[in-house]
Amino acid sequence: MKEMFVILVGSALVNNVVLSQFLGLCPFIGVSKRTETAAGMGAAVIFVMTIASTVASVIYTFILDPLDLEYLQTIVFILVIAALVQLVEMILKKKMKSLYNSLGVYLPLITTNCAVLGVALTSVQKNYNIGQSVINGVGTAVGFMIAIVIMAGIRERIEHNNITKSFQGSPMVLLTAGLMAIAFIGFSGLL
């Protein structure tokens, strides 16, 4: 139990997926203009990443590992994730209309989100079992949500400030991300 908690805190805060591993930067910068959309994106990522890391881990443990096909992991994972996102989108559209309306726009964006593939690969690299991989996936996704929602909140405030012309737009966002990354380094003493 304690070990699970360490993995959860480690992947959500200490090794934050955006601010210390630089995965999923595109949505982090692109979808963080408003807090509601950022929260929607974060929720969608939590949803997809939990399912994807579970499925990837199951496939690795029961198919790739026993058959000595570990070298196929990159190809298998990316295909599984792409297919999975499509499937989830179709199921949501058919069965859960309300959830689809709130998350649907973000789902296609997640397929190309390198964070999802990154989590699956990290779990394999660190020799996590299925339970640990799922916890790792959830933790990473929660870390993504925390980062993107904070970022959106800051950006809403920045909009009203008077910034030097050449720093307007993405340079200011990147600087903010850098300052947030410094703050997140503070968590490294946690474990």
Next chain:
Amino acid sequence: MNKYAERLYNGTIKENPTFVMMLGMCPTLAVTTSATNGLGMGLASSAVLVLSNFLISLLRKVIPDKVRIPAFIVIVASFVTMIQLLIQGYLPSLNASLGIYIPLIVVNCIILGRAEAYAYKNTPLLSAFDGLGMGLGFTAALTILGACRELIGAGTIFDKAIPFLSNFEPMTIMIMAPGAFFMLAILTALQNKFKAPSATNTGSQKSSLACNGNCASCIGSECKENHMAIEKEKEEAEAAEKERKLKAAQEKAKMKQEGSEQ
């Protein structure tokens, strides 16, 4: 200019993937902690780009249009796996420092972007040169960024100490995670300042869409705003149409009334 040389020029300078197009930002920020890492990552990505562009271009008449993206992904992923195994075998130290970012070359948008935008429509040799140009541009950008960060953050370049900088106290933050964001922020700010062509400052105010119609920098995030803008436009158009019909009907009624009066 020779069309092969033109491809190289296009990739390295005119449409440099990092400095001008702002593509593939994840590896750019993550691995540029030193010039060596930047160079290694750049060369690995270049190899994948050349090979995948060549093969995709060879297969462009065989791959059905509907499943082209999954087909591209499989081809790219196979080459990435090959390169990864080669690096593991021959350059174990580079493998240790790049780690998970080597398999993540698969989701680097430069590679899929070139496959979709160029290799799928052009001849194999031209596509290979296009991949080579883009790859060299990416390698150069990563090496420059890595060298800058290493110089400020550790006082070395390619792990060699700079003699006349012996009194320089390195700012370690630049080789840590926040340094990557600062470096890129300064770079884009300079591009904005000197109005250099880049995805962050071109195409503004040309279009009424929320993203300014700037497809190079669009990552789909503006779609929702665009949908809202388009829907608003539609509603306005519908309202205008209704009003017009109402007016026409009123005028007709008036004409009729006048006619009956006469």
